[in-house]
Amino acid sequence: xxxxxxxxxxxxxxxxxxxxxxxxxxxxxxxxxxxxxxxxxxxxxxxxxxxxxxxxxxxxxxxxxxxxxxxxxxxxxxxxxxxxxxxxxxxxxxxxxxxxxxxxxxxxxxxxxxxxxxxxxxxxxxx
Numbered sequence: 001x002x003x004x005x006x007x008x009x010x011x012x013x014x015x016x017x018x019x020x021x022x023x024x025x026x027x028x029x030x031x032x033x034x035x036x037x038x039x040x041x042x043x044x045x046x047x048x049x050x051x052x053x054x055x056x057x058x059x060x061x062x063x064x065x066x067x068x069x070x071x072x073x074x075x076x077x078x079x080x081x082x083x084x085x086x087x088x089x090x091x092x093x094x095x096x097x098x099x100x101x102x103x104x105x106x107x108x109x110x111x112x113x114x115x116x117x118x119x120x121x122x123x124x125x126x127x
Contacts, residue, residue: 041080041087041102044127046111058123060087 043062050056050070057069060080066089068076078091088097101114105122114120 038084039082039087039102041082042125042127044125046102046113046123046125048113048121048123050121 041060043060046058046060048056054071059067059069061067064079064081066078066080067074076091078089078094080087080089082088083099085097086099086101088099090097099116103112103114104110105112109124111123111125112120113123
């Protein structure tokens with residue numbers, strides 16, 4: 001009952017200000033905040049060595065496509081985009097996106113790539 005009274009009072013307060021409870025609130029600072037968390041990942045090739053010693057290359061193409069190669073052999077392809085969850089790859093025939101956080105590494109030309117599991121690997125970057 002109390003929640004209903006609060007909701008009705010809120011609707012009346014908005015109506016008194018010339019709006020209604022259904023009118024969206026315009027706040028450009030929210031748009032700026034969302035833009036600030038969406039990454040701006042550079043297209044290029046990210047290369048590392050996995051724990052088994054095999055070279056892994058991820059090529060993010062400017063047209064929004066990508067390929068993953070292990071040991072020189074392509075093992076996956078699909079599309080990628082930057083969104084609020086990070087740099088997200090969607091494999092052809094896959095069942096959803098796999099998102100990564102890509103940040104500049106400690107050394108020039110290196111990038112730290114963190115997966116959803118929290119594991120971080122260093123990749124060299126060629127753009």
